[in-house]
Amino acid sequence: MSTSEPKRWVRACAATDVKQGEPKGVKLAGIPIALYRLDDSVYATHDVCTHAYALLSEGYIEGESIECPLHGALFDIRSGKCKAVASRDLATYAVRVEDGGLMVAIPVSGAIEL
Numbered sequence: 001m002s003t004s005e006p007k008r009w010v011r012a013c014a015a016t017d018v019k020q021g022e023p024k025g026v027k028l029a030g031i032p033i034a035l036y037r038l039d040d041s042v043y044a045t046h047d048v049c050t051h052a053y054a055l056l057s058e059g060y061i062e063g064e065s066i067e068c069p070l071h072g073a074l075f076d077i078r079s080g081k082c083k084a085v086a087s088r089d090l091a092t093y094a095v096r097v098e099d100g101g102l103m104v105a106i107p108v109s110g111a112i113e114l
């Protein structure tokens with residue numbers, strides 16, 4: 001996601017809803033987003049694999065990467081960088097905790113093109 005693009009913070013779920021080792025899919029203003037807990041931090045990426053069409057929230061966390069359930073593309077959860085199979089990186093979104101909820105910074109314009 002471009003850092004210069006205007007963003008707004010949207011509540012995704014309770015902070016306790018995102019568990020270690022279990023990606024969680026949410027839709028915020030029409031944007032499919034996958035949330036991941038790595039130790040004490042939560043990260044957010046676009047939920048749709050850049051290779052074809054599969055939801056990464058249905059994939060497998062391998063260390064600090066998410067593996068797509070369809071053809072095995074690997075993406076770094078923190079940076080969205082593609083590490084295998086696909087050729088494009090994932091959009092990532094800032095996450096913060098507020099009043100026990102997870103807030104995700106999404107583009108003001110809503111859904112983004114892949």
Ligand code: FES
Binds near residue numbers: 070
């Ligand atoms: S759709 Fe994700 S690896 Fe092909």
